[in-house]
Each structure stands twice: as structure tokens, then as C-alpha cells.
Amino acid sequence: MSVSDRSRSGTALAAALRRWGVHAPWVGLALAVPFGLLASSLPPAVRYAPFLASVLLFGFPHGAVDHLVPARLTGIGLGRSVGAVVAVYALLGVGYGLWWLLAPTSAFVAFIVITWVHWGQGDVYALLVLAAAEHLPTRAERALSLVVRGGLPMLVPLVGHPEAYRRVAGALVGLFAGDAAALDAAFSPAVRAGVAVGFGAVTLLALAAGAYRVRRGDAARRPWLVDAGETVGLWAYFLLVPPILAIGLYFCLWHAVRHVARLELLDPDARTALSEGDLTGTLRRFARDATPATLGGLLVVAGVWALAPRPSAGPEGLLAVYLVAIAVLTLPHVAVVTWMDARQGVW
Ligand SMILES: CC1=C(/C=C/C(C)=C/C=C/C(C)=C/C=C/C=C(C)/C=C/C=C(C)/C=C/C2=C(C)CCCC2(C)C)C(C)(C)CCC1
Numbered sequence: 001m002s003v004s005d006r007s008r009s010g011t012a013l014a015a016a017l018r019r020w021g022v023h024a025p026w027v028g029l030a031l032a033v034p035f036g037l038l039a040s041s042l043p044p045a046v047r048y049a050p051f052l053a054s055v056l057l058f059g060f061p062h063g064a065v066d067h068l069v070p071a072r073l074t075g076i077g078l079g080r081s082v083g084a085v086v087a088v089y090a091l092l093g094v095g096y097g098l099w100w101l102l103a104p105t106s107a108f109v110a111f112i113v114i115t116w117v118h119w120g121q122g123d124v125y126a127l128l129v130l131a132a133a134e135h136l137p138t139r140a141e142r143a144l145s146l147v148v149r150g151g152l153p154m155l156v157p158l159v160g161h162p163e164a165y166r167r168v169a170g171a172l173v174g175l176f177a178g179d180a181a182a183l184d185a186a187f188s189p190a191v192r193a194g195v196a197v198g199f200g201a202v203t204l205l206a207l208a209a210g211a212y213r214v215r216r217g218d219a220a221r222r223p224w225l226v227d228a229g230e231t232v233g234l235w236a237y238f239l240l241v242p243p244i245l246a247i248g249l250y251f252c253l254w255h256a257v258r259h260v261a262r263l264e265l266l267d268p269d270a271r272t273a274l275s276e277g278d279l280t281g282t283l284r285r286f287a288r289d290a291t292p293a294t295l296g297g298l299l300v301v302a303g304v305w306a307l308a309p310r311p312s313a314g315p316e317g318l319l320a321v322y323l324v325a326i327a328v329l330t331l332p333h334v335a336v337v338t339w340m341d342a343r344q345g346v347w
């Protein structure tokens with residue numbers, strides 16, 4: 001659904017979108033907080049479980065219908081749609097894969113920046129269409145919101161959990177025999193305090209800009225309250241819950257669920273099913289569409305395992321292989337989503 005269509009969405013559909021795209025992710029993450037507070041005493045199997053589940057549970061499959069997106073958005077034939085997306089994946093995926101092989105430390109930094117932009121753009125769409133926000137009318141306000149929403153999962157864990165962050169960075173870069181020492185400065189107390197203050201100020205600016213729109217009567221209050229509540233809630237969530245657990249759950253239950261909702265809106269049958277309250281039918285359609293490319297994507301994981309000079313077993317090593325494979329898939333996935341944003345009038 002494009003941004004300009006949102007007011008025309010039927011009420012049953014709008015309610016289903018709010019329930020599954022806005023409220024359900026909230027509930028999922030909130031339930032995790034008590035476990036998160038215990039996480040340092042929980043066995044690693046529990047901390048790593050969400051990433052393991054993400055292979056099947058929304059996370060990995062959320063990108064696996066990208067090849068159908070051009071067909072569904074523009075009506076071009078399936079063959080052209082698949083061909084174009086496979087070409088984008090081959091070009092950007094192979095290019096970025098080579099970057100990891102040759103210069104893993106800067107490739108890691110790029111991964112953080114790409115994820116920042118991508119998870120930010122996902123939430124801007126969700127705010128505009130799923131939560132029907134009216135307080136982000138201009139491109140500048142949407143860009144500010146992107147910076148805040150994407151920065152929450154990428155910057156707040158650095159403030160709250162520098163050691164876990166550093167270990168994950170070291171594991172990813174170490175797969176390619178790279179040296180993560182160049183990143184040491186980022187974990188120093190001074191830099192982390194600067195990030196906390198700087199990003200805190202940007203967060204407040206974004207919330208204040210929205211509040212100003214609401215006060216002037218230009219925008220509805222409720223969606224702004226949802227935005228503010230999510231922003232403050234995610235700050236607390238990423239400060240409290242250790243990052244591997246926190247990001248694993250956020251990936252499956254927040255980013256991926258919202259993107260799947262966005263994709264299902266492009267499929268008229270899934271839209272009808274959703275407005276009739278048939279969530280199982282909607283999910284069954286998604287699973288059918290996503291299965292082939294999910295299996296193809298798993299070959300990319302195997303490829304990273306085979307090509308990385310130093311893959312190591314154990315949960316941290318396996319997570320590193322999985323994350324590098326996800327990184328390689330993410331760049332072309334971002335290209336597809338950025339094209340969707342352009343077609344759907346997000347910017
Ligand atoms: C369509 C297609 C396909 C498929 C695809 C896919 C399957 C996709 C997917 C995609 C995806 C699946 C995406 C994802 C994304 C994700 C992300 C983007 C993530 C990120 C993360 C991060 C970055 C994190 C980190 C961390 C941690 C974990 C802890 C500590 C802290 C830190 C922050 C470091 C193929 C190739 C077959 C072919 C062509 C077409």
C-alpha cells in the first residue's frame with residue numbers, strides 16, 4: 001500500500017495492520033524484557049535462540065520474496081521481476097562479499113551503517129502506513145525519524161553493552177582473519193558517552209518535532225503517542241536486554257513482521273484474507289512465496305562458511321557466519337526496499 005493510499009484502507013484492514021504490525025511486535029519485545037534482565041545468567045542456547053529461530057521465523061524469509069516485489073508493485077511479468085532482482089542480488093551481493101574478504105573491518109562498519117538505514121526505513125514506512133502517523137509530513141521529518149529508528153538497535157547497545165558489541169564485531173571480522181583493533185576507540189567510555197548524549201539529543205529533537213505538529217493541530221495525537229512510546233520503549237529495551245538476545249528478537253518480531261505486513265499488502269488475496277481476520281491464511285501464503293528463496297539464501301550461509309578463511313564452531317562463530325551471510329543478502333535487499341519506498345511515495 002502506498003503512503004497516499006493509507007486513508008483509503010478499509011477499517012477492518014487498518015485494524016488488522018495495527019494489531020499485527022504495531023501492537024504484536026510491542027508485546028513480543030515487552031515479554032522478552034524479564035528474560036533479558038536474566039540473560040547473563042541464562043544459558044547461551046537461550047540467548048542465541050532468536051537468531052536460530054530467525055532462519056524460519058520471519059527473519060530470514062522476510063527478504064525471500066524480494067523477487068516478487070517488482071511484479072506485485074508494477075504488474076510486470078514474473079520472469080522479468082525475478083530476473084531483475086536476481087541480477088541485483090548477484091551484483092551487490094558478490095561485490096559486498098568481496099569487500100568482506102578483502103577489508104573485513106570496514107565491511108563490518110558498513111554493515112552497521114546499512115542496517116541503521118534499513119531498519120530505520122522499515123520503521124518509517126510502518127509509522128506512516130501501519131500506524132497512520134500524520135506528524136511526519138516532510139522528507140526532513142521522515143529522514144530524522146529514520147535516523148532515530150535505525151539508530152536505536154545499532155547505537156543503544158553500544159552505549160549499554162560495549163563488551164558484547166565488541167565480541168560480536170571481533171567474531172565477524174575475525175572470520176576473515178581481520179583485526180578489529182581499529183574499532184577499539186568506538187568502545188571507549190568517552191565515545192560511548194558522546195553517542196549517548198548525541199543520539200539522546202537527536203531522539204528528543206525528533207519527538208519534539210512531532211509534538212509540535214500535534215500541538216498545532218496538523219497531526220493526530222494517537223500515532224504520535226505510538227511513535228513516542230515505541231521510541232522510549234526501544235531505548236529502554238536495548239539498554240536493558242543484552243544485545244544478541246535483544247537484536248535477535250527485534251529482527252524476527254519487529255523488523256521482519258512489519259516488512260511481511262508490508263509485503264502482504266501488495267497481494268490482493270492476502271489483503272482480503274487479512275481484512276477478514278484470516279491471519280493463518282495470510283501467513284500460509286507468505287510461507288509458500290518465501291520458501292524457495294529462503295532455501296536459496298541458506299546456500300549463501302553455506303557459501304560464507306566455505307569461503308571464510310577462519311570459520312569457527314560454537315555459537316559465537318556460527319552467529320558470525322550467519323550475520324556475514326545476512327550482511328551480504330542485506331545490501332541487495334535494501335536496494336529492493338529503497339525502490340519500494342520510492343514507488344510507494346515514502347519519500
Ligand atoms: C530474493 C532472492 C534470494 C534470497 C534472498 C534472501 C533470503 C534475502 C534475505 C535477506 C535478509 C535475511 C536480510 C536480513 C537483514 C538483517 C540484518 C540487517 C541484521 C543485522 C544485525 C546486526 C547488524 C546486528 C549486530 C549486532 C549483534 C547481533 C549483537 C551485538 C551488537 C551488534 C549491533 C554488533 C536469492 C539470494 C536466493 C536469489 C536472488 C533473489
Ligand SMILES: [Fe+2]
Pocket residue numbers: 062063118122255259333
Ligand atoms: Fe529488511
